[in-house]
Amino acid sequence: MPGASLSRWTMGYFAAACLFLLVAEVLLAAGYGFPAAAIEAPQTLAVVHLLTAGWFGLLMSGALLQFVPVLVAKPLKGGGAALPALIAIVAGETGLVLGFVAMDRGAVFAAPLLSVGASSLSLGYLTIAGIVGITLASAWPLSLPARFVALGLIALVATLALGATFALVLSGYLPPSWAGFLPSGLPLHAALGLGGWLTVSAVGVSYKLLPMFLLAPDGASGRARMAWMAGAAAVALLLASVLLSVVDLAGTTVALTLALCSSLAGLGLYLVDLLAIYHARRRPKLELNSLASIASFAALFVGAAWLALAAATGRLATDIAAIVYLLGFGWLTGLGLAKLYKIVPFLTWLECYGPVLGRVPTPRVQDLVREPRARLWFLLFHVGVLSATIALALDHDLAFRVAAGLQLGTSLALVAEFLRTRRLMEIAPDKRLPGGAIRPNFFLPSLQPTRS
DSSP states (O other), rough: TTTTTTTTTTTHHHHHHHHHHHHHHEEEEEETTTTTTTTTTTHHHHHHIIIIIIHHHHHHHHHHHHHHHHHTOOOSSSSGGGHHHHHHHHHHHHHHHHHHHHTTOTTHHHHHHHHHHHHHHHHHHHHHHHHHHHHHHOOSSOOHHHHHHHHHHHHHHHHHHHHOOOOOOHHEEEOOOGGHHHHHHHHHHIIIIIIIIIIIIHHHHHHHHHHHHHHHOOOOOOOHHHHHHHHHHHHHHHHHHHHHHHHHHHHHHHHHHHHHHHHOOOOOOHHHHHHHHHHOSSSSSHHHHHHHHHHHHHHHHHHHHHHHHHHHHHHHHHHHHHHHIIIIIIIIIIIHHHHHHHHHHHHHHHHHHGGGBBBBBBOOOOGGGOOHHHHHHHHHHHHHHHHHHHHHHHTOHHHHHHHHHHHHHHHHHHHHHHHHTTTTSSSSSSGGGGGGGOOSSSSOOSSSOBBB
């Protein structure tokens, strides 16, 4: 990233995201929420939002703040709002989750917690959308990876609008007649968030970062443009479904079916591009983050095929929980942890050794990690995800909790690896800070601005 500035609060976003992930996994292992409770129960909604708005959302936001300037070769616009946005998101997420917990217990303060939490959360993510959106607009016309991110922002805004509406309905601040929209609206809210905002953005960023990390030619091929068009069609159909669901359930079903077909077509093109990127790489030996990502990509394509098969055979209601779990943990969480294993040492190296590069000998980025140890954690994490998915499909609660416990243990181990990297613990003490290099903080920015 020649000349790219480090985003001051990226590590703060990553730290908060990891904290929400661990809390969610603790609750899953303890039997809180689905499958012990109904899928629409307040307990389940609390865990789901810890993962989606907490872990996934903060992780993606931190990544976009750092890498959107790389996608568009322009400096980040409005980066000073990143800290207020982070505070609003963390406060809003905390309020929203506590509101669901209070609702489960019948507490009178559940309604204000839900409404205030949803408002703060929406404000924070809209700020992120504004920062990223203005930065993208400054680089018009957009490169193909940036177009994926722009499409993801549209889905993010729609997701926030639906989420805020549901929170106000559940809080009783909207007329009771609005509650009839919940059964059809909740799946659309989830599809726009997981499929539109998170998956589309992850695909776009991967078209830039995978070739960069694998030393492969640019991945923005003609197939990638067709994949973007398929994704755009899917998001447009999901937005149309939101409107249709208010007046015409049959129309909603048709639109959702077309959206699924468009998504599968786009993912098929993306799969071909991924294989081409890996095949054309000039880095003969894959680093651990790339190896771990392969398992995540496998979870994405298996989950998508399973979703299509379940929809075609009428098993969607039965299998949807296991499918979403595989996509949420195998795909998005697995990919997030794998990329953090590359991004955290990469940014730590820039922050610590960038200012003294060329003046004194410095460690390599790979010296900040110990892959043999972390390889076991990634392997066990994906074993846990696969076991939990099978347990959900077979409706075996105890086996699910054991598998969720394995995921929790390995996630803790990987977060410990990130912390060890930030403290330079894999570097020999006499080589950690050559020539006045800055020791990075855990998640707060260094006192000095850094450029690569």
